Amino acid sequence: MMLISLILLQAIQPLPAVQAVAAATTVKPKMVCRTVGSTGTRLGSKRICALKADWEQREFQDKQAIERMSANTNEHVGSD
Numbered sequence: 001m002m003l004i005s006l007i008l009l010q011a012i013q014p015l016p017a018v019q020a021v022a023a024a025t026t027v028k029p030k031m032v033c034r035t036v037g038s039t040g041t042r043l044g045s046k047r048i049c050a051l052k053a054d055w056e057q058r059e060f061q062d063k064q065a066i067e068r069m070s071a072n073t074n075e076h077v078g079s080d
Contacts, residue, residue, distance in 0.1 A: 029053065 029051045037045030050058075 031049050032052050032055055033047055033049040034055070035045050036048050
């Protein structure tokens with residue numbers, strides 16, 4: 001009976017190689033720090049740290065806002 005319990009206990013525990021692969025595939029999100037300043041001044045800059053994915057999302061949103069403003073400007077120029 002004791003031998004069966006030991007065999008079952010060993011079968012339940014993950015192998016060290018499996019644990020090593022699982023640890024290697026766990027990737028922590030990368031933090032990126034940037035200095036962000038106000039337009040027209042060097043004194044108002046701040047250092048902001050965020051996840052890389054957050055910076056990419058912010059850049060995407062900024063690009064969309066610029067495209068919307070550009071489209072609105074072009075509409076007003078043609079209406080004169």
